[in-house]
Amino acid sequence: MIAPNLASRPFLNTRPVWLVTAVAGVLALVLIVLNIGLYIQSNRTLAPLIEHRDRLLAEERALAAEVGGQIEGLENVPWASLAARVHGTNLILREHAFSWLTLLDDVERVMPYEVRILKVTPEVGPTSVTLHLIVVAQTRDAMLQFLENLVIDPNFSQPTPRREEGPEESDLPGYSLALSVRYNPPEAKS
Helix, strand or coil, rough: CCCCCCCCCCCCCHHHHHHHHHHHHHHHHHHHHHHHHHHHHHHHHHHHHHHHHHHHHHHHHHHHHHHHHHHHHHHHHHHHHHHHHHHHHHHHHHHCCCCCHHHHHHHHHHCCCCCCEEEEEEECCCEEEHHHHHHECCCCHHHHHHHHHHHCCCCCCEEEEEEEECCCCCCCCEEEEEEEEEEECCCCCC
16 A cells, blocks of 8 residues: 655645635624623613612712711710619619508518507619518517518518517507618519
8 A cells, every 4th residue: 555645745625724714703702792892881880889889879979978977976875874873763763663552561471469560661672672661569479470480471571670679678658669671572564
């Protein structure tokens, strides 16, 4: 078999190369036109969104400036004195909302017949009221029954005797007792 010498007499068929180049060029032009059309169409649909974004950014800057000014104003507020004034006002409101009738009904419920109250002094706190009582009992057993009733009743807690005097130690007839007890008033019904 004789091998042709392509080097001495080359076969120059350039038609397929030009055909592929022309098809690639046409395809490139079609894709470029398609990309330009899509770019223009997407810019048209994005234009309202871009305008909305720009408006929102402007609003955000305005609100940030306003909030910054308000924060600077809040830094100048004397919070410690305001907290003390609010605490004092809340204490006054609790004192005015305190029901003496409910207190006296609850004390009457736990008091034996032989015990009489001479003095009641309340101290209003955030959640409870501390009562300082001075009572007189005909017998020591009645005074102990009164203390036991205070311990058992859920409206009273921590009864603490401060001073006890017998009939021979005081000018009062019977046994006198000074005590402190925490009174937990029932919640006010609105």
